[in-house]
Amino acid sequence: MNKPVVLGIVGAGNIGKLHMSNLINDKNVRIKTVSDLFIEHFKNNEITENIDVLTDDYMDILGDEEINAVMICSPTNTHIPLIKEAAKKGKHIFCEKPISFSDEESIEAYREVKEAGVIFQIGFNRRFDKNFSSIRERVANGKIGTPHILKITSRDPKPPHIDYIASSGGLFYDMTIHDFDMARFMMDSEVVEVYAQGANLVNEEIREKGDIDTAIITLTFDNGAIGVIDNSREAVYGYDQRVEMFGNKGTLTADNETPTNITYYHQEGVQQDNPLYFFLERYNDAYIAEVSDFIKSVLANESSSVSFYDGLMAQRIAQAAQRSFDNKKPVQVDTEIW
Amino acid sequence: MNKPVVLGIVGAGNIGKLHMSNLINDKNVRIKTVSDLFIEHFKNNEITENIDVLTDDYMDILGDEEINAVMICSPTNTHIPLIKEAAKKGKHIFCEKPISFSDEESIEAYREVKEAGVIFQIGFNRRFDKNFSSIRERVANGKIGTPHILKITSRDPKPPHIDYIASSGGLFYDMTIHDFDMARFMMDSEVVEVYAQGANLVNEEIREKGDIDTAIITLTFDNGAIGVIDNSREAVYGYDQRVEMFGNKGTLTADNETPTNITYYHQEGVQQDNPLYFFLERYNDAYIAEVSDFIKSVLANESSSVSFYDGLMAQRIAQAAQRSFDNKKPVQVDTEIW
Amino acid sequence: MNKPVVLGIVGAGNIGKLHMSNLINDKNVRIKTVSDLFIEHFKNNEITENIDVLTDDYMDILGDEEINAVMICSPTNTHIPLIKEAAKKGKHIFCEKPISFSDEESIEAYREVKEAGVIFQIGFNRRFDKNFSSIRERVANGKIGTPHILKITSRDPKPPHIDYIASSGGLFYDMTIHDFDMARFMMDSEVVEVYAQGANLVNEEIREKGDIDTAIITLTFDNGAIGVIDNSREAVYGYDQRVEMFGNKGTLTADNETPTNITYYHQEGVQQDNPLYFFLERYNDAYIAEVSDFIKSVLANESSSVSFYDGLMAQRIAQAAQRSFDNKKPVQVDTEIW
């Protein structure tokens, strides 16, 4: 058996806690330290019992030589300095999406990560969803021939708290970025052009914060195929996550996941369960697979399956989408790094 | 019982023959005359037995005072002169889509139709499909609250003969025009802006004829909602015709119709029927409902449920889509007539 | 074109009227005479306008030499004398199910029909349902290999009027008889043994009339396969008519038919339409196909596709089921005629 990965986690918000609970019983990992500015809110629970150090200073992680891998789960504006510092210290890095809001800063960090030779994984959990990964695999196996059209439906069950909107980077950076990564992943080809149409239909407060809540984004891929994503911040029936890949030999669709497969026939109709309500339920297995993939990469000292480049490209598509929406015209996406 | 409508049909191609066979046993109609340039190809069959006059001159219809209604099923470039002449002669008019390729010509014809006071119906058969009309009705009944996003999937089972492409007016005029009408019908609001992305993925010959075979078209509606249509000239699994209306209280989807509702579980998978193969099967009932609605309007001397304006608007959206695709930018749609 | 069949219809109840409206516009048929004891209730409507004679005496049909075919839609206890008389007069016969409640009487009538050489069709409309006939065809084509298990779900949306129960012959003769015929039709093998379990769960009044309203009937087929039918007089969600054929290479299921294929996602769940509500809607196309099959047989002077023997066997299985239920033991079914 391998020596376990000694892990530090920066950020004990929702996503940080999720990763902790997915890793706390993994024999291949020891979560040594967790840092958070408000670490006092995160004490005395079942998970912390098994963690050595709880601190409000992330340098207690980055400066600890025993720790060989770090998970960055803090707000987006902290990612770049944390990535650079961790790389400098030779620690392997798992970073939540998006890398940053700036192309230049991301490229700079990318260079340092490459130079340091550490493993880097970006948190695109949906790549580990059994349905989406199976579609990619079936497309690769030629089931639909040459892909022509990709369609992604991605709607949240309800908007985030209005205070979050301002710091979120906007719909494209915060929410659609997952769909942009899915588009690249499914199509196995780069997005080279984007046209984004958006609207404020869900919540007037979101408009006041300068953001939109509803969007349709048209994509053009390097292989000639085209695609479309539709987003809403609020689907009252649950988390609506569907994908369709259409090609010259057929089409593959992935429908929503539901709590049970029960059908209820009664006087008012024939009824099935709503989709699983939110990302924690819907992508539960995918989150587990994601972090164990990272740990496996670290143990084997192999490059991870979701690279810095993947994070960078999703960020660039988000940027292009924002520019397209702002200027009402299609925008090209640069696929070269430097 | 009413005196039957005495009908003349101009054009004995596929769609003309379809309407004939749907009307030949209707007690409310007498098909007196059918004209076609190649009428000799259309003799001695079960239908012609019951038709008085077969001619290659459409004036045998327009000049016959006994005939009070005319169905225009000839190529698009003949529509305008036929509409004008029929209106002048006081005949009620059913005209296949599109009205024409020219906004100005259509408006001019519209004026003459209005002046003549004849009933005019444009051939948007899908409005009579039970699924689509039920979605419109449920939306009107508030089932999904305020509509936010409309999605239409519309894919043909195979491309038309390559010779037809050149005279078709292009994908947007020939095929998407039905979807443009569906968009207005479902949303019950005008399309005010269009962005069209297209590609040549199905057949190289179509490109050579200057047309595309695959498209994604983003729509903005007057009520603030947004929508998207995706088209392909070739879906090998059959005629793919689906619709989704998403609003703040829910979403409604209409799936494809199939020959049977049988499921077959075998070693290779769990299998259901392909969608009904083409528009004749898929919209069979809708075509019947469409013509009987026209006949009903004529008998009752009431304006038809699918107006000249509906035809004009679909044509304008097609035009805007073409311009958007040609110039790679979103294009406004004029909703005023004159 | 053939000379039309001249038809007389005995019985203007629900089913008689249904056949009339399905045949009234058929160019191959002329409904000359309709007889009913209460014929005065059936006057002055759109259908009667086109019928020459309305009478309370069925001999106005059987005694009319111009009439060459008769449809027997009167109560079951009148079937045998009507069949015999019609056969004697050389008229082709369509008879509603069941032929009679007595094996001996049915066999006697059968002999006279055979002797007279007239065409006889029993009213098992479900054989003409597109789903069920397609399952039979696919089984015949080897899709499931050797059949092992047949399952039929057959539930009415609500019980018939309590006054009808007494004269109905009981659940097995009145309702399950259709399923017994389906079992023979699907399996293409005779039912040789029956075990019937029944219960009174829907309506206490039905028990008082000496009948049951819920049943599970196990069937053994001559080919070694086994089967099961479940019945209820009341499924509040609609007419529940499903079939499953399981064999050594797979299984085929036919699900219910619905008014639309719309799915509605809302806060309470994901909802589809209830099954079509009753046999008139559900088997509308099957009823039309059934009578046109009879008319075709008469015109071609060929034996019909649903024979007297088919009627007799369904009746015998019903009888065996009743005896099994009464005596709480499995009962053999005789498949020899005489």
Place this chain on the structure above:
Amino acid sequence: MNKPVVLGIVGAGNIGKLHMSNLINDKNVRIKTVSDLFIEHFKNNEITENIDVLTDDYMDILGDEEINAVMICSPTNTHIPLIKEAAKKGKHIFCEKPISFSDEESIEAYREVKEAGVIFQIGFNRRFDKNFSSIRERVANGKIGTPHILKITSRDPKPPHIDYIASSGGLFYDMTIHDFDMARFMMDSEVVEVYAQGANLVNEEIREKGDIDTAIITLTFDNGAIGVIDNSREAVYGYDQRVEMFGNKGTLTADNETPTNITYYHQEGVQQDNPLYFFLERYNDAYIAEVSDFIKSVLANESSSVSFYDGLMAQRIAQAAQRSFDNKKPVQVDTEIW
């Protein structure tokens, strides 16, 4: 945190190994000892690394005072002596189904278990399936009103090895016993009468071993409802496990579980995944929930949710089914213990 349960496992066959791998990482359990007659086949793997004692003598478990709970996963004919000995030694017991092939022996063991006051759980894993337990809950919540008809489809993907058949106790004891338990669980009422129809259609060797491979079993419940189970030893499309509960206010069905929810539209049809292939995949989560429920009961010293009585009743129904099939008549089931 509780002191972990110290566990001994008798029998290292498929099911024993399954439970081990589900418990080996559970912090509430320490698997101290595993016994098996052929224990040498079960050495040097990832699981055994973490087990203290591997032995071919089950007395190394029953005689070990530190061990407070035992899982009996050995062949059925060893269950009774093991249960008695374990009870005498004061150990809590988890026992695989069926308890035994003899009513008298089971009752005797039951008395000793009761006297000893140890916790006893019988291995009916399907009670922990999310779909089936949700149906029971919804029925309890009145969703279908009063239950009228229960239907269980239960088909294995392929027959067990022919050598296993002879010692299996036959189809009803080996396979249907799960369905008998499901019937009691779903209906929340005792089965009071059984009629079993069986056949040999899958494999001639099974007949030679004196067993059947296909069956339809009719059940009568104490609450007046009726039910039916259909079984096959071989469904080539996978493990077919469906349930339907029909009542006076509606019906609830649970469909099969599949690896993904992908639909594939291609030229041959519209295809979905086969059901999960066998009980290990299909009931994976249920097996985990089952053993953690047992551990929870032991830790809390509370009686388990699947009792000895549940095991006894399922066994009695199996017995009645066998007698019904042998004698071709319905058989009563005794619901009193002594």
